[in-house]
Structures are given as structure tokens and as C-alpha cells.
Amino acid sequence: MTPKRSRPDTPTYDYIVVGAGSAGCIMAERLSASGVHRILLVEAGGENKSFWTRMPMGFGMLFHNEKFNWRYYTEPQPKLSNKRIYVPRGKGIGGSGAINALVYVRGQCWDFDDWKAAGNPGWGYEDVLPYFKRIENHWSGGSRWHGGEGRIHITRDDVHPISESFILACEELGHPKNPDFNGQHIEGAGIYDINTHRGQRDSSATAYLADARRRKNLDVLTQGLVECVLFDDTRKAIGVRVTTPAGQQEIHARAEVILCAGAIDSPKILQRSGIGDASLLQRLQIPVTRHLPGVGRNLQDHLCGKFFVQANRPTANDQMHGVLKQGMQFLNYLLFRKGVMATTAKAGAFLRSSPNLPHPNIQLYFNPMSYSIQESRPSKVAIEPYSGFMLFVSPSRPTSRGQVQISSPDVQAAARIDPNYLATEHDRAEAVAGCRLVRQLLETDALKAVTSSELKPGPSVKSDADLLDYYRENSGSIYHLCGTCRMGPDDGQSVVSPELKVYGVEGLRVVDASVFPNLTSGNINAPTMMVAEKAADMIVG
Template structure:
């Protein structure tokens, strides 16, 4: 077993991990090792925005996890694509730039997470960002993460936006600005029609830094802990097992599934569960792998009267040839986007203080979306998808095996409350109200899913059970806090273990109202500052 020594080891090169490694290595003072179980991000479809569907079920760059059967969803299995490539899930996600609601972070502070209120995290969002709209009180320029508006939009996008306004939803020019509620156009992590992943942002220009070692196809299998202190990491490579030492700290950034799995494999987790798998207990930590939660969504789909949707690419060779030419010669057209242009943040109940629904308006509609791929409707169609942002259900991530290459056991426990159902039913009603507005009438032929006859509460609940899916924003499995089952403190230090931190979406005490990639990158930025301060 070879061994080299570094100042810092970052286990996981996803949204947060790339940010941490990039920042820790930028002044040249420290030696940094960044471990990634997958390959480098050379697969061409990663970088073409509409290539999302090519990576959705590609084992070359995707872990392709499955949940256990979900009791409230007719025992269906929830497919969980996660990035297994440099950049992690930021290399295969939908590229929407959304931070969440300011009150989400203030709530973290109220739960004992000092330094994580909105005023404290906003500087890290701004520092990360290079926003094409320019700098202001809420946005930054000059940062590594490119954030831009869509350079191409179909006529359908404007119609969706205007229909939402006609339905009584106020226009909002910036979901990440002064307020979140309303309808507007999404910004994206796309630059000049190319995906701008965390790897591209933080590693793209620095991979030749002498003090930064990026090891791909290097699967972290165990944190080496001696006398209550993390001193290194063992990882598996094609050549065998390697051990690397850490003089200062180990930072785990394996994501909501990978981080708790690595902690448990290292003896940190629920004691009885670890003993069941023959793992020596270093510290009994019942919170490791607990508190898993995710946004949940369904969708209402419509047959379109005009050939202006992404579905037309799948059914028409002429449309595909034209789209390829637009992208090749002008970096525009459908391939320059991911098909999601417009969204609305709304409340399912006017008594709520902030939005609990995100209505995604897609320029496409699918028949199915699972580990076998994304199957589009065989005709021109589009969809409106209500996403429940504040779910009550909580689940777990556990080991299926002590084998570090085995997939973890994932249980969500979706739809465990009346509120979870009622919010989605109201979201479907809002989607139908938007589709009835004059701006969308030239495009709507008929509702194809769930169908115009599905109107009663019982029928809508049955439809949600049959078709609803994870929105692929899992968080919470190494949650931050001071509760007895919290895993990390507000400095992201693992309770009871020196020189060990966790930094990714798994540390979120509660899920934010919106997409989770930008918050994960913010977490990486903030973690890097805390690590550097401790190393002074």
C-alpha cells in the first residue's frame, strides 16, 4: 500500500468538493489531494447542455442508484442519478442556478447553525459567481462559476411566462434577488452554450498546479482514524489500494449518499447497524445517514399544437439536423439549452410566509423517466411540473454491505403527511390554471397527463402515487447542528472526531426552496474559508 502525504485530502470531486480543492490550492501554500471515483469529464455530451438526457442513465458517468420501494408510491422504486465523474452531479444536472429562499438560511441559524443565516452566506454566493447580468447587491462578477441567461428560447417559453402572469402570478425578474415569489426566466450554469460544472469552474484552469493532485478513478473506501483524529484516506484505484496521509484535515464531499456511506465504512454511524455489517465502531453516531429528504414532483402534460417543443427533436430528423447546425455554427438552438426556461415560485396556501411550490415549465414532456432513460412522448408536447419544496417525509441512507463498491440502501419515505399531498394537488391545480390562459391557447391541444377527467382529490392522490417522482435534490444525511443526532457542527467539523469535516448538500439541516447545486457550491466556498482559517 503506497502512501503519500498532503496537507488536505478532499474525498469527492462534486459541486462542493471541486470548490474546496480549487480554493485550498489557489495560494500555493498547501498540498491538496482531490479524490474522484469516476473518470475525468471528457465525455462530450457532458458539455452540451441538451446532453443531459445522454448522461441521465449512463453508467460511465453516473452512479445510477435506486431507492428501496416507497410504501406511499405503490412500492415504486425512485431512480437516483448521481454524477460519477469530475464535477459530480454538477456535470450531469439540469444546470438551473437557484439559491433557495433567504429565509431558508435564516432558519438554519435559528436552529443553532451560527454563521449560516442569509446575510452570512450571501457573500459566498457572490464570490463564487460570474453573473452575465453584472454585479449588484445580490450578485457577483469575476468568480469562477459562470451564470447566464438562456441565449436561445422557443416561442413557447414566452407564452408560458405570460400565461402564468395572466393566471395571477406576479412577474419576478430574479429568483435570487430581493424576493423569490413569482414567475420568471431561470438563469443557468451555462457559458457560451457549454455546461459550466463545478469542475469547469474551479479546476478548469488550475489542473497543472503543482500543489494540487487530482486523482480520478480513485474511490475512497475508508477514512483512517487514529486516537479520535482523521489522519488519512484509503482509496481504491485500478492499480490497487492506496493510502494517503493528511497533515491537517480530511474533508468528505461525497454527496448525500457517498458521504454517509464513507463515514459508516470508517466506523462512524449507528453502532448497531455498523456491527451488523462487521464494521468496528469508532464512534456511535445515529445521525449519520438519517434525515434524508428531497423535493418531490409530479407533472401535467399537454399535446402541443405547434412543432416548437424539444419532443420534436426526437420525432423529426429534420428538426435534429437543424438543431445540430444551429449549435455547430452559432452555439444556439435547442442544444444550447436544457429545455427548462421558465419557472414560478408560489405558495400552496396563502397563509404560508414563503413559497412551498416551484412550478417548472418544460418545453418537452416525457412518457417515463427512470434508470432505463428519458422516454419522450411521441408527439409535440410540453409539461408543467409542480415541485413540493418543503416535504415532511424523512428517510435514511444505510449500508447494504461492508463492500465500499456496493450501492447504499436509500429510503425516502415520501408523502408521509396530508400536507405533502395537499401541496402537490394545489400545484396541479395551479398548472392547469396556467394552461387555461390566453397566452397558451395557441399551443394547447389537450391535457394528456393525468387527463382532464382526473379531477377529484382521490383521483389526484392516486395519480401522484402512480406518477410522482423524486426531484433529485436529496439533502440532510450528515446534517449540521447541535442536536444530539447532528453529524457536523456549524464549522462542518464531525462531532467527536478531530481534523474531519463534511461539506456538501448532506450537511443541510433542512432543504432549501429551489435547486441545490448553487447552495452546494456555496457550502464548498464557505468550508474552504473555515479550513484555511483553522490552518493558520
């Protein structure tokens, strides 16, 4: 449907926030806190009141579950043997923050200095650090680097003994041990922080929105799929058109409409609203509200390759393989919020594949369990029957750029999602360098002492060409899609200003991972929440 002027009898709020994900829940809480403004939070999915969204290891049960997950797929990827890559996106209150693996990583300091250098004053590392600290109730307490009184609990669990072997292997190669990836430096090997509290997921939905929903000035509309933003004759956003189970309705906003629908759905809503590349909109017979060719472009993601290793000593597989052992772990979790199911904690590292590089360029995940996730409904985590572990390798700052385009004005029509993985020689070289780095780690005394055999890719895969071929066939998204409503100067390619206002219209902002100018070096849930905290200050102080 194409946008039109809203009727005078449309239900009216001061701010409409579209999307109750990691950013939207924070926006709703912050905007409603004063009690002065009336806020509507619109979410396309449901309430997400599920045991599996609260249990940390429950994310495996949500991986392909249509109730909680939009289950998007990319277009065939030419550099990945024309595979369609699965890109899960959270559906319901909490968004992707309700179904992710809870790894809490900010990124490197220079990631944000790059944002500032790209024409975004106020977005350098020292500018955004106070907002990261505001989020955090950190296990180490308040400090120069961390907040100790924030809403999101950041925890650190016990280290599995075989994870210690990985950290020792990194040290054996000359890489430092890092006790805190979110502290002064990110480089080195250590244990990832996760956002849990008393053994349960602590997302922005639980830490921000749950309390805010008691306020009389905040309404939450679930099962509300936003078709488009409505504009008046001056190109000011005045509301949204929403499809609900009860039918279609229009809702009015006095001050602003704020899109927090994520890197896939925010550009889709803009395009359906007539904001985007005019040639695309005209082809789809959507009236052009504003020619803004950057909408949907600049799509970025981390591509992750997997190494599977059989161990010669017990790993988490031995605690979880078989119905009886899983039942015992489940009972331990129900009674005490302890055990394997109470955490997704992994060891990891941010390393330089060459000492000549100025910054770490490879992120590694070390999982003391070997498993696969089946595309069944509900999804099933298949624990391997042997003692095993996995090493995931992900180049930190890919240079490939893709796009998101709607295929029809119909709100139900699937969009074309094309991350354009491995399109650049830089990214292909980084993939090989990351694989080589894993191989070096597996040859250290620390990991050889706990390894029986490398199962995949296996010793027959030796050359750079063979490693690249393996990576093409055995890699996938690590689910860090961002950049499709890029923040930057009004140069024709950026979509929003440093204040996150959409160029060329009034009363419309985007506040989510789509505004990232560049992908940060690591998991993006923490920086997405930071963007929301900073945006709230811009709007209401």
C-alpha cells in the first residue's frame, strides 16, 4: 500500500516506535520515562512469553521456529556456490535480542572512531562510551570502562577446562590473554561476556520494557505489521499504517515516527513509504516521497566458517549427548538455574592474522561443544555423539557490501536480501588468513594435547585455494546484519543524519543497527542498544 494523509480521527500519540527489538524496547522505556509523552510501541510479532526465550541455551529451540523468528533467506550468493544463506531475525517482543546467543561485545574503539571520521560528529569512541556504561550492570562493577548500575546485567561464567586450552594456545602463538574484551583493549583471547541475570536471558525486553509497560503513557501493540509511514503534504511523517489480525488501521504521531525494525525491515518500511531509490519505487508503482538511493544499500554482515574437532577428553558434549543427560541438565537448570543450559558462554579471541596489521582483523569463537542445528520445526540442536569442540572464524571488518530491496508494495512479500558475501579480494584473503590462524592454533601444544583429530575441513584441505573452497561451502551468517540506513553526511548515499533523522522528510528517525556506517568488530547487540540510548538523549535529553 502507498502512503496517504492520515484522517483526523486516527488514534494519536506523541511518538510511535516501530519494532520492539533491542533498540525499540530501550526507546519505548526512555521516551515514556518522564510521563509527559504518550508512546506507542508497535511490534509485528507476539509477546514472546516462552520458557525458551528466557533460558540461555534455549536459543537453539528458536532458531527455525516461525513463532519467534522471521526465518529470512538471502538471494543466492555467487561467491558461496550460489547458496541461499539463512539469516534469522527475531519476531516478537525482544526482537533478535530474545533469540540470540547473548554474546556481549562492544567492538573495537577504532570502529566508532571510523564512524566519526565518516562524517558523524558525536559518534567516536569517547562519545559513545558513556552510553555503553549506562546500559551495563557489569560483573566487574563501575569503572573507567564499565557501568555498574545499568539495566542489562553483564555476567561471566566459569570456564570449561577445554576452553582454557584454547586460551593457552593463543598465548603460545604470542597473542595476549585478555580478561575483558569490553575494556581498554579488545585484542587477545579470553571468555566472552554474556547478558544474563540469575541464569536467565537479560535482554532490553526484560531489563527495560517490562517495567515501562506499567506506565499509563505507554501502549504496546503486538501482531501489528507496519505497512508504511504516513506523510502530510509537507513531507512530515504523521503516523503509520498497520495491519493487525483485526484489520488495517492508521495511527497518528504528533512528534515523530521512530523506526527500530532492524537492518532488514527498516529499509523495507522506508521503501514501501516511498523513500528510497526512485527507479525501484517507480518500477513497483510506489509514489516517490523522497528519492534517497542509499536506502537498503550498504548491507554488511559477518561471515563465519566452522572447524569441527574431535577431542580426546570430555567436552560439553559428554554432559549433553543423549536424552538422559539432557534431562539431568534440564532439571539442574529448572531447580538451580545452573549447568550447561544456564549459559552460552564461550571462549573467543580477537587476533591479528599478521603482526604487521594495526588492529585485530579476525574474531574467533571457541565452543566446548560440537553440534548442528537442524531445520525442523521446532528446531532441534543435534549434539554430536563424540567428545568435540568447534572453532568458528569470522573476519572482523569485511569490505563487501550488499543491499535489501522490496520486491512488491505488498507488506507480506519477501524482500530481496543480498549481502554479497566474499565479493572483494580483501574478504576472500581474510577468510583464508582466518583459516590459517585456526590451523596454527590447532598445531600448538596446548590444543594438540586435547585433540584427537580435525574432522572438518580435515588434513587433506591444505592449500589456500582448498581452504577458500571449504570456507565457501561451510560458512554462513553470524547474524550481524547492519548498515542499510547508513548514518552520514547528506551526500546522496547516507539515509540518516548523525541525529538519526531521515534526510528529506520531517518527523522520521531510524534507530537500530541499520544506521551503522560500518560493521563493528564483533557481535552487534551491544552497539545496537548503545545507539538507542544515545538516540533517546537526542530526543528527550
